[in-house]
Amino acid sequence: MKEQINVALLGLGTVGTGVYKILQMQKEDMIPKLGCTVQVKKILVRNIEKAAKKVEDPSVLTNDWNSIVNDPDIDIVVEVMGGLNPAGTYIREALQAGKNVVTANKDLIAAEGHELLQIAGELKKDLMFEAAVAGGIPLIRPLKQCLQGNHIETVMGIVNGTTNFILTKMTFEGMEFGEALALAQELGYAEADPTADIEGLDAARKVAIMSSLAFHTKVTFDDVYTEGITKITAKDIRYAKEMGCRIKLLGVAKDTPEGVEAAVYPMLVPEQHPLASVNDSFNAVFVHGDAVDDAMFYGRGAGELPTGSAIVGDIFDVVRNINWDCTGRIGCTCYKNLAIKDAKEVSNKYYIRLKCEDRFGVLAAVTSIFGCHKVSIEQMIQKRKTENTAELVVVTEAVKDKHMRASLEAISHLEVITEIASVIRVAE
């Protein structure tokens, strides 16, 4: 049993600072909790002078990675710098040097997690990444351990706080997308370049990680079909409300006999669904398994201390594993090799808003095209607008993406249709 476990932080941005703070907040609890202390021995930063203000003892700061990886006293490397490079190289080198690794890096885990876990497993070292999905929300251990008695069929979640904040503002304050995005940027919820959030790329990385864990198969970022929320309007949100639904950006993954479905898109979610009432910047992940039935995990998906909470949970677990000589106990759990279903083959119900001329025969024309493409209509609501133009809202039964695309292509050629204003999937 070691009396002190030494940690090196790579990075001292928002998340790194959170980890540093929490380790100080936990100082008195470490010995009774773990039987030893956890000490931050080194912190890798780019600008030592700037970082000095954030730490008690600036002598821990370094900009020399070699001084960390070659230090035999460092037991755990905590990678909180983000990005694929050099983070991936550092993690590989740390594992090779016999160190355990904790990371919050969703980009890296979504792209190279399987390979990195393989390396860690062979070297019998821990590679933990609870913070890489849904920030502070406990999710990796629940999936890898608590729910191991399940065949998980669905993982579905609100895993991007920025877009959930934007959609919440659009829902409750009637804002349009641009206005809500500007507010999110003003409040620091969205970055200056918000692409990764609003186009669903950030969520897609988390879907890759979650579905790999849930279905025991390799799903990477490139496997996840992605649509963002930039086309969602306040009007669609209002219409959705009238139908008893909220619009949410969901990461959806399903294990089906024809392969794994993995996607991110905005969806209409019925108000009674537990995900529907997850608002503001909160995240939540809903899981359905053959034994546990429905379960959901809710909390803060980002932020200095919530993300730090997940990382420190990992660090403490690695500490216990080091002291019990059982690091690497749970490595990569992807023992299946499931196919990824082509996004065009994925079935969903759809909400479609059409602008059309207000004249006889429109309904018949639209219905007939859907009929030709085997799209059943569940609901069709005509909403009169101004003179001569009307709006038509159609909700379909579940239909394959490719059939929906073909229908919409045909509908767009109808003379009476002015615009296909919105096409949004509906969660069941």
Next chain:
Amino acid sequence: MKEQINVALLGLGTVGTGVYKILQMQKEDMIPKLGCTVQVKKILVRNIEKAAKKVEDPSVLTNDWNSIVNDPDIDIVVEVMGGLNPAGTYIREALQAGKNVVTANKDLIAAEGHELLQIAGELKKDLMFEAAVAGGIPLIRPLKQCLQGNHIETVMGIVNGTTNFILTKMTFEGMEFGEALALAQELGYAEADPTADIEGLDAARKVAIMSSLAFHTKVTFDDVYTEGITKITAKDIRYAKEMGCRIKLLGVAKDTPEGVEAAVYPMLVPEQHPLASVNDSFNAVFVHGDAVDDAMFYGRGAGELPTGSAIVGDIFDVVRNINWDCTGRIGCTCYKNLAIKDAKEVSNKYYIRLKCEDRFGVLAAVTSIFGCHKVSIEQMIQKRKTENTAELVVVTEAVKDKHMRASLEAISHLEVITEIASVIRVAE
């Protein structure tokens, strides 16, 4: 590394059957998942003939505990018989005989969990009990591992499905308590003797376990102050709705500077609170920590397969620990010795419904008594009923239980007050 881990089930009721079924459902996944198989070698039952219909191979059935505890090939004892005795004795004997234990027994863990975990820890054996709180919902590992970087301040939950079902029916279908209880019994959600559920005793056991884990201190069933839902009326639920609240039976535990608060009572919960939309027989546990902020865990709190899911998750974890020689790694985490706060000293906001004579001076009399006992009033709504009698709904600011009791005692003596119809706490 063992090629086969042998399990003995104690009991083959609802939960035992669930475990048995799930282990069969997981048969093909065991080797890739765990590196070995998990075999049910013996099942302790009272009536072998009756149990024989439930299993593939009846030769595993026995009514002789000694044949289990003395069998050196049995690695894990899974106690799903319930009750304090002989379950407690069996668990002690199993641990002493060098076996690891998984249990779903909330009565036992709430009463003797600390002592049992102590024994397991000394013997370096696992004693896992994920199923003892909130059934299938992953909660123990999140509290013991994922959230270890937190000082948890609040744990608050809907941890009894029967009462949540009853309150949901009262809320959405306007049923009175008796009617909803009868329906719950008819559907098998409530037992013939529903006392443990409707009086909050079952929830109190879970609060004892949850608060011990969250606050790292010994809290037992006897420490939990308990009120049930038998006095809740459809009218109170309607009035609560008008104020934007739902009535839920909550288990509430807080770590305060004056000691641990641990209680179960019905409360008005604001609609925006994530617990407010947890309906039917679903459970959910809400946690607030200094690092993670708010988090919530939602799912099925009971049932054959959901509870079995939690137990099999524990079994698989023990299997990994056996094969990595690290059983007993996380034992009792109660390293503090916090005082339990007297229930009379606990502060809450209150909703009070009074029946009174419809005459001048009632408001003044009630207000004056509250004033004398330092109870501030947040809201006071006069609801006229029939001739001469009126109803008065008062919502107070947070006030200590003892001051509320004294105020109500004084109010009950007021000539103008016909009845103190309801007294329900309000969650903030």
